[in-house]
Amino acid sequence: MAVAQRKQEATEARLSAMAVPEGGAWITEARGAALARLREMGLPERRDEYWRFTRPDTLNQHEAPVADTLDTQEAPLFDGFERIKVVFVDGVFDADLSDDLSGEGLSIERLAEAAQSDIHWARDVYGMLEAAGQDPVQRPFAAMNSAFATDGVVIRVTGKVERPVSLIYKHASDVSDAILHHVIRVEEGAELTLLENGPAAARFNKLMEIDVADTGAFHHVRAQGRDHERRAVTHMFARLGTESVFKSFTTTVNGVLTRNECVIELTGDDAIAHVAGAALGDGDFHHDDTVFITHDAVNCESRQVFKKVLRNGATGVFQGKILVKPGAQKTDGYQISQSLLLDDDSQFLAKPELEIYADDVACSHGSTSGAIDEDALFYLRARGIPKDIATDLLTLSFLAEAVEEIEREDLRDEIIGRLEGWLERRRG
């Protein structure tokens, strides 16, 4: 059987159990187009180059394997922060658990409601940035998300918003899937900090489109943790205008399968895009960061900083690309991906790429895998710090470059506290 045909049949088999939700004209059109894209490309297979390091099988099945919810005494992340909470339980917005969705310089709507109107400003973004991000590399789960997502938030930011918007995903029942789609438009000179945390479902497909207008700023801090057996495939598609800023940080602990794709297009001059990740994996852990940054304007800066600590057979994947289009002069591109392998069973698979069509650019990239620094370990132990605690300190030290990408100090400390807590629990 030809590959294309087999792929098509597998895709149709999966789609037969899914229904495109009802909605108003604008979203029906967007969903229809997304479904057509998905049918055209088909669901990924292991032999697909872009899925060489991460098996898509369990993402393709009709139902995901059940994921037990983790019960911890730990205080919820970002607890005590001044923020606007937007809570989703098993992939459905929960008004009772959420705060009042209003704030100065900010409008927040449920996607499920925005989808009922016949026309909405989000039509210029929803599925649009995703569609644009399908070239040159296909991202079938993103198209699937645009076609089938029933809920999410639609946020428009018109001012400098102090209070972060905090998206919280709760996994309450045995439901297999949650599909959420968020649309964020940051208008000129506006600023938003978005927080995300929680496991959502046994299998979580989440997509976020972020359209940052000229001089707008978007800050993002995300934590993926708790339920160990969860699977997640997430996408961020960002379009950045002139002098805009986009900074995203993700920490991932636990999770049998996580694939985080981030696709950014710098379309206006002097824009800045930073993406960073710090992952801690122990045992049955597979974590994949796939990043694609396109420079299509002059004098833009992009940074990718990804660090993974892997032990007891955990796997880390990094596929990161910087594409500098013709004319994108004075591009400053930096990419680093590093793993700290705490034993011989763990592995890190990296595919760093640079593709440059402009002649006046500065781009650098590096990728390393290494063990713990024995001299540093001895130094700490010689001061009386036991080996396991010393190893954890050096683990945090290793992750620091990524964590320091978080600009707000209180958020940075919150994340560091979380990482410390996780390490401490592992020590027992």
Place this chain on the structure above:
Amino acid sequence: MLEIKGLKVKLEEEDKQILKGVDLKVEAGKVHAIMGPNGSGKSTLSYVLSGKDGYEVTGGEASLEGEDLLEMEPEERAAAGMFLAFQYPVEIPGVGNMTFLRTAVNAQRKARGEEEMSAAEFLKEVRAKAKSLKIDADMLKRPVNVGFSGGEKKRNEILQMALLEPKMCILDETDSGLDVDAMKLVSEGVNALRDAGRGFLVITHYQRLLDHIKPDVVHIMADGRIVKTGGPELALEVEQNGYADILAEVA
């Protein structure tokens, strides 16, 4: 305090004998200095006593107040009172100096069954001790040794020593990379810690450090052995004549 008998050590990775039978006894309240040419085994001795990997003890013994050091993990030796001021203090990005210092102090207290210090208590203690070593708040806040000058790194070592209050201090070429002023500051820090209950072993190439930290006993080490022991005058002799005369005399 520290007792070393016939200590023989080779490198783990290769068949190279570094220490060929070291005998040394440092009494509480005394400062012993070890001098010797490059490659004589001075630094190896300090590493073996503090428990660094990569060395194999092939004979002899070493004890601190009667406790067998060689059987202990590095952190256990530290908790038992052993302290090594490193020749090259290690940089640890992302870990605040303060966090490091407090983790170390509390780990040792815990190991000894003492109560851990609260953050506030500790801060007070650090500030007082840092001040005399001219270590400012910024140096305490920065990541461990990152971006520190040579002098700052050595002062940070002495600050650790002051906070951990060890019984036995080994200073491994603490004078290397120091200018005159820094050496004076570091020496003052060490001298302030001199105490009837504490022993010091000062490893150095040069006599000048010993002008500031006055030793009670001076040993000359060569080819993995202590070849000569004397008073402070022995250091002066080395300074004037080099090692050649002494080595020729004992050969």
